[in-house]
Amino acid sequence: MSFLEISDDLQLKLEDVIGRFIAILGIRGSGKTNTAAVLLEELLKFNFPLTIVDIDGEYWGLKEKYEILVVGKSENVDVEIDVEHAEQIAEVSLSKNVPVILDVSGFLYEDTYKLLLNYFKRIWDLAGKYRKPYEIILEEAHEFIPQGIRTDLKEVLVKIALRGRKRGLGAIVVSQRSAKVEKDALTQAEILFLHKVVHPSDLKVYKEILPLPPKDVGNLVSSIEVGECIFYYGEICRPVHIRLRRTFHAGYTPTLGEVKSPTLKTISEEIIKSIKELTASKKKKMDKIERLEREIDNLKAELREKERIIQRLNEELEILRKIKVEFEPSAIFDLINGNIKEINKEQKDEFENLPKEVKEHAKRLVNRLNKLSNPEKEILRFLMVREPEEYTYNQIAEWIGYSLSTIYSNTPKKLIRLGLITRRRKRGRYYFRSNFNNFIEREFQIYFPKIDFEDLKIIKEHIKSKII
Numbered sequence: 477m478s479f480l481e482i483s484d485d486l487q488l489k490l491e492d493v494i495g496r497f498i499a500i501l502g503i504r505g506s507g508k509t510n511t512a513a514v515l516l517e518e519l520l521k522f523n524f525p526l527t528i529v530d531i532d533g534e535y536w537g538l539k540e541k542y543e544i545l546v547v548g549k550s551e552n553v554d555v556e557i558d559v560e561h562a563e564q565i566a567e568v569s570l571s572k573n574v575p576v577i578l579d580v581s582g583f584l585y586e587d588t589y590k591l592l593l594n595y596f597k598r599i600w601d602l603a604g605k606y607r608k609p610y611e612i613i614l615e616e617a618h619e620f621i622p623q624g625i626r627t628d629l630k631e632v633l634v635k636i637a638l639r640g641r642k643r644g645l646g647a648i649v650v651s652q653r654s655a656k657v658e659k660d661a662l663t664q665a666e667i668l669f670l671h672k673v674v675h676p677s678d679l680k681v682y683k684e685i686l687p688l689p690p691k692d693v694g695n696l697v698s699s700i701e702v703g704e705c706i707f708y709y710g711e712i713c714r715p716v717h718i719r720l721r722r723t724f725h726a727g728y729t730p731t732l733g734e735v736k737s738p739t740l741k742t743i744s745e746e747i748i749k750s751i752k753e754l755t756a757s758k759k760k761k762m763d764k765i766e767r768l769e770r771e772i773d774n775l776k777a778e779l780r781e782k783e784r785i786i787q788r789l790n791e792e793l794e795i796l797r798k799i800k801v802e803f804e805p806s807a808i809f810d811l812i813n814g815n816i817k818e819i820n821k822e823q824k825d826e827f828e829n830l831p832k833e834v835k836e837h838a839k840r841l842v843n844r845l846n847k848l849s850n851p852e853k854e855i856l857r858f859l860m861v862r863e864p865e866e867y868t869y870n871q872i873a874e875w876i877g878y879s880l881s882t883i884y885s886n887t888p889k890k891l892i893r894l895g896l897i898t899r900r901r902k903r904g905r906y907y908f909r910s911n912f913n914n915f916i917e918r919e920f921q922i923y924f925p926k927i928d929f930e931d932l933k934i935i936k937e938h939i940k941s942k943i944i
Contacts, residue, residue: 478490478491478522480493480515480518480519481518481719482514482515482518482716482718482719483716483717483718483719484717484719485716486707486716488667488709490519490522490524493515493519493646493667494609494611494644494646495609495640495641495644495645495646496641496646496666496667497637497638497640497646497647497649497661497664497665497666497667498515498646498647498648498649498665498666498667498668498669499648499649499651499657499662499665499667499668499669499670500512500515500648500649500650500651500668500669500671500705501650501651501652501654501657501668501669501670501671501673501678501681501682502652502669502670502671502672502673502705503652503671503672503673503674503675503678504652505702506671506672506673506702506705507671507702507703507704507705507718508650508652508669508671508705509534509650509725510703510718510720510721510725511669511671511705511718512613512615512648512650513535513538513721513723513725514718514719514720514721515648516528516535516538516613517538517541517542517721517722517723519611520538520541520542520544520575521542523573524575524609524611525569525570525573525574525575525608525609525610525611526575526576526610526611526612526613527566527569527575527576527577527578527595527599527610527611527612527613528575528576528577528578528612528613528615529578529580529592529612529613529614529615529620530548530577530578530579530580530581530615531580531581531615531616531619532581532615533548533550533552533579533581533582533726534725534726535577535579535726536552536577536579536726536740537723537724537725537726538577538723539723539740539741540723540724540739540740540741541722541723541741542575542723542741543575543741543743544575544576544577544741544743545569545574545575545576545577545743545747545748545751546576546577546579547561547565547576547577547578547579547751548577548578548579548580548581548582548583549579549580549581549582549583550579550581550582552579552726553579554743554748554751555748555751555752557751558587559583559587559590559591559594561754562590562591562592562594562595562598563594563595563598564751564754565578565595565751565754566594566595566596566598566599566602567598567602568747568750568751568754569599570599570602570603570606570610571602571606572747574743574747578591578592578595580592589627589629592620592629593628593629593632596612596629596632596633596636597632599612599636599645600632600635600636600640600643600645603640603643603644603645604643606644607643607644608644609644609646610644610645610646611645611646611647611648612636612645612646612647612648613647613648613650614633614647614648614649614650615650616650616651616652617649617650617651617657618651618652618653618656618657620633621633621634621637621649621657621658621661622656622657622658623655623656623657623658623659624658630658633647634658634661637649637661637664637665638661638664649662649665653675653678654673654677654678654681654682655675655677655678655680655681659681662681662685663684663685665685666709667708667709668685668706668707668708668709669705669706669707669718670682670685670686670697670705670706670707670708671700671704671705672697672698672700672701672702672704673697679693679694679697682697682706685708686706686708686713687713688713696715699715700715703717703718703720704716704717704718705718787865788862788865791862791865826934827934827935827937827938830931830934830935833924834920834924834927834931834935837919837920837923837924838935838938838939841916841919841939842939842942842943845896845939845943846942846943848890848891851878851882851883852888852890852891853943854876854878855872855876855883855888855891855897855908856888856891856896856897856910856912856943857876857943858872858875858876859872859897859908859909859910859912860910860912860940862910863909863910863912863913864909864910865909866900866907866908866909867907867908867909868905868906868907868908869883869884869906872908888908894915895911895914895915895918896910896911896912896915897909897910897911897912898911912936912940913936916932916935916936916939917932920932920935
């Protein structure tokens with residue numbers, strides 16, 4: 477029979493550990509990391525396949541005695557991987573019985589989350605197919621199985637912890653904050669190693685888990701030393717002193733003395749080669765996908781630009797047709813720039829019939845607008861004729877015949893400040909459009925609140941005719 481040598485007075489049957497949900501809890505420096513390492517050493521002694529989620533890059537020291545594949549992002553990995561390689565690594569680990577350390581110390585949290593989600597979803601699916609013993613070890617469990625917060629990753633991990641046994645999956649969770657780990661999951665742990673805690677909420681978790689009076693739990697926890705813990709399994713509930721790990725502790729506290737790095741066992745070259753081939757092929761596929769996506773985006777952008785040009789040309793055509801019908805040829809000057817110098821007699825008569833104070837205000841506005849610089853007037857004229865379309869710097873320069881540098885140096889800030897045009901930023905570009913109609917309505921409704929829509933229409937046409 478195979479036994480795990482946990483301490484001088486504690487041995488666990490391997491078959492009792494397989495598929496179990498195990499919790500190792502305690503404050504920083506209480507010995508919980510050593511306990512986790514001891515369990516891992518004992519499992520690896522029997523060539524037990526597993527995955528260790530290494531948050532701080534501390535578990536590579538297990539390679540001093542055991543062949544274990546370290547992947548992720550740090551100076552200690554055998555193969556560097558990215559998020560998109562997660563599923564392939566999971567398949568190699570479970571299908572070929574390869575112990576894996578997922579060193580996520582070099583990933584941002586968002587990438588760590590995606591990698592673990594994809595990895596353990598694949599582990600869960602494959603476990604249903606292979607149905608053989610496999611263990612996952614989760615450091616800083618409170619970050620991934622948080623109390624009271626639902627996430628897709630938490631759902632997968634809790635499923636593995638509570639229901640994985642039927643598929644051969646077991647879980648060891650390690651945390652320094654018991655109260656921040658999902659309570660419904662933690663209370664279902666079948667084997668517990670409870671190290672010292674001091675925070676009242678963490679101690680409360682111990683009191684809810686252990687089959688002892690709360691006062692006795694408090695006294696027992698306060699009495700245990702570093703390296704000791706309360707071992708709880710079945711009907712056993714007693715203090716034990718965990719043996720020291722036999723492999724290099726990469727997460728040791730720095731001292732003045734020299735610490736020599738150990739000679740590490742190397743993983744099979746065949747495994748390394750297969751992992752590198754998988755990641756390389758995945759990278760080529762992703763590069764091709766990204767290239768095609770960029771090409772599609774570029775073509776879509778070109779298509780949108782052509783559609784805008786077609787729409788603009790159609791509008792120009794409509795303007796030409798409209799003016800051809802409504803105005804005599806003598807009333808049209810430099811039409812392509814939208815410069816109409818005269819309006820017909822009927823429109824003049826309509827404006828002259830307006831109240832005197834309205835006409836005087838209109839004349840004041842015309843004088844103010846005609847004092848704009850030539851580039852500003854050209855920009856305003858261009859946008860007025862094409863309202864409500866939007867145009868970029870380049871498009872305006874092309875249509876009104878000014879160089880782009882001239883348009884840039886005469887940025888129509890005054891037009892924007894007066895409210896004659898508007899500007900918005902989209903995808904790194906500025907787009908301008910006429911706000912002339914709103915400007916006129918605001919100007920006249922402030923001074924002449926009772927002015928009607930038809931009069932405003934006459935005023936707009938009159939002012940346009942004087943500045944176009």
